[in-house]
Amino acid sequence: MSEIVNTFEAQQQGRPTGPLVCGYEVIIGFETHAQLSTASKIFSRASTAFGAEPNTQACAVDLALPGTLPVMNKGAVERAIEFGLAVGSHIAPRSIFARKNYFYPDLPKGYQISQFEIPVVQGGAVEFFMPEVKGVAEKKSVRLVRAHLEEDAGKSLHEDFIGQTGIDLNRAGTPLLEIVTEPDMRSSSEAVAYARELHKIVTWIGICDGNMQEGSFRCDANVSVRKPGAALGTRREIKNLNSFKFMQQAIDYEVRWQIEQIEDGHAIEQATVLFNPDTGETRAMRTKEDAADYRYFPDPDLPPLCISEQWIQQIRDLMSELPRVMAQRFVRDYGLPEYDATTLTQSKAMAAYFEDAAKSCGQAKLVSNWIMGEVSRRLNSEDIGIAAAPVTSAQLAVLIGRIADGTVSNNAARQVFDTLWSGEGAEVDAIIEAKGLKQMNDTGALEKIVEEVISANAKNVAEFKAGNEKALNALVGQIMKASKGKANPQQVNDLLRSKLNT
Numbered sequence: 001m002s003e004i005v006n007t008f009e010a011q012q013q014g015r016p017t018g019p020l021v022c023g024y025e026v027i028i029g030f031e032t033h034a035q036l037s038t039a040s041k042i043f044s045r046a047s048t049a050f051g052a053e054p055n056t057q058a059c060a061v062d063l064a065l066p067g068t069l070p071v072m073n074k075g076a077v078e079r080a081i082e083f084g085l086a087v088g089s090h091i092a093p094r095s096i097f098a099r100k101n102y103f104y105p106d107l108p109k110g111y112q113i114s115q116f117e118i119p120v121v122q123g124g125a126v127e128f129f130m131p132e133v134k135g136v137a138e139k140k141s142v143r144l145v146r147a148h149l150e151e152d153a154g155k156s157l158h159e160d161f162i163g164q165t166g167i168d169l170n171r172a173g174t175p176l177l178e179i180v181t182e183p184d185m186r187s188s189s190e191a192v193a194y195a196r197e198l199h200k201i202v203t204w205i206g207i208c209d210g211n212m213q214e215g216s217f218r219c220d221a222n223v224s225v226r227k228p229g230a231a232l233g234t235r236r237e238i239k240n241l242n243s244f245k246f247m248q249q250a251i252d253y254e255v256r257w258q259i260e261q262i263e264d265g266h267a268i269e270q271a272t273v274l275f276n277p278d279t280g281e282t283r284a285m286r287t288k289e290d291a292a293d294y295r296y297f298p299d300p301d302l303p304p305l306c307i308s309e310q311w312i313q314q315i316r317d318l319m320s321e322l323p324r325v326m327a328q329r330f331v332r333d334y335g336l337p338e339y340d341a342t343t344l345t346q347s348k349a350m351a352a353y354f355e356d357a358a359k360s361c362g363q364a365k366l367v368s369n370w371i372m373g374e375v376s377r378r379l380n381s382e383d384i385g386i387a388a389a390p391v392t393s394a395q396l397a398v399l400i401g402r403i404a405d406g407t408v409s410n411n412a413a414r415q416v417f418d419t420l421w422s423g424e425g426a427e428v429d430a431i432i433e434a435k436g437l438k439q440m441n442d443t444g445a446l447e448k449i450v451e452e453v454i455s456a457n458a459k460n461v462a463e464f465k466a467g468n469e470k471a472l473n474a475l476v477g478q479i480m481k482a483s484k485g486k487a488n489p490q491q492v493n494d495l496l497r498s499k500l501n502t
């Protein structure tokens, strides 16, 4: 069973809880834009579908043409509330939309509607495990500052216009939930683990399709470094990280760059930077604006967003079981360690696969070991999700049943599993039969082999009797070989010891 370490308290007391890089502590905070999965825009009826002909899906409201008025999309608010409930936040009974004013080609109306002073979702936390290292799983908690509703801008297209830039406004007005953390992360791996967990939550509750290539889930990483115990350093914000791999590379590069600057006697200047996956480097895009530069003011076209307790309750009642609640149930009902339960609730599909198999064979811990071991290894190496696994939960359950009732050894079961996976066989018992993998349960036959091996290996026997435990392994090996791997290793061990000690 894995050991669980919780470093949250140490971190809140300002002690380093992540690996130091050249003597510096790494501090990271995230701002994530999750595109909400509504059919229409946040303040208009235009479609949010991805991939339409440029500029066919932005309507007069999205462009704020004179005479138009925005109308709040109820579905976007519901999704924000669902998110807040999923991460234990306070849902503000009254929140305000503001105009964030800036000029950019993809924002011809000159302002973005966002929430500034009073966001709809306040506080909460995302909890997760770091990948297990040597049997120790570190439990992390990243506090959320807020999550607010806002509209997306359009998009500049630099590639298709022979040296000119095109503007596609289809994305203008697409609903976003911007999720902001405290600067609670202490390494690039922790940042990636947080982003994965957040991605899991938003896709699990179905408020976002999570498609990172299409930009439905975009992370900005705020990164600074400091000597342990010092005040927070100046941060630089890496924009639009849309793959977990780039996220880690970009943060690692940025950390090294900042440390070099400081060691060379330069101060870090607050800036927004872009990561270039081709060079693996980050580069400053602009020095960072302050909130004052945006001239925020309440949007006069939109009334305050009011959310009643009844509405929140209705949404709560309709939400399906959350991953962490399901994990707690797995611990309670199946006696699983917390680490297993958390890993198995990575996705709804994996959780269902586990539960189906555990229910039908009654061996929850064995099922968990197999899913986290053999099954995950194959899924990862083939880069597929569990929904596409060639071995069904029903097949795995039968196989595990055969291990539990002593029909096959673990090793033999792995051969059966490979056969199932490759599609060369579909029926567990038929494969065991055809490959002759049945464990030898006939003690008489086994005893005969044991005796033969003992009399043929006098040297090993003498060594064992003289106190060399390793000599026993040699004998076990011989017996396993003679039985063509069908003997039960534990049984062989017991038999040998009892014969050699008499």
Ligand code: ADP
Pocket (backbone or CB within 6 Å): 027, 028, 029, 030, 031, 180, 181, 182, 183, 184, 222, 223, 224, 232, 233, 234, 235, 290, 291
């Ligand atoms: P702004 O309003 O300018 O975007 P915020 O205070 O909202 O600034 O912080 C934005 C993000 O930066 C948050 O996720 C926060 O946790 C993170 N952050 C703030 N200070 C630091 C720092 N010194 N190092 C790393 N991240 C930081």
Ligand code: MG
Pocket (backbone or CB within 6 Å): 031
């Ligand atoms: Mg911000």
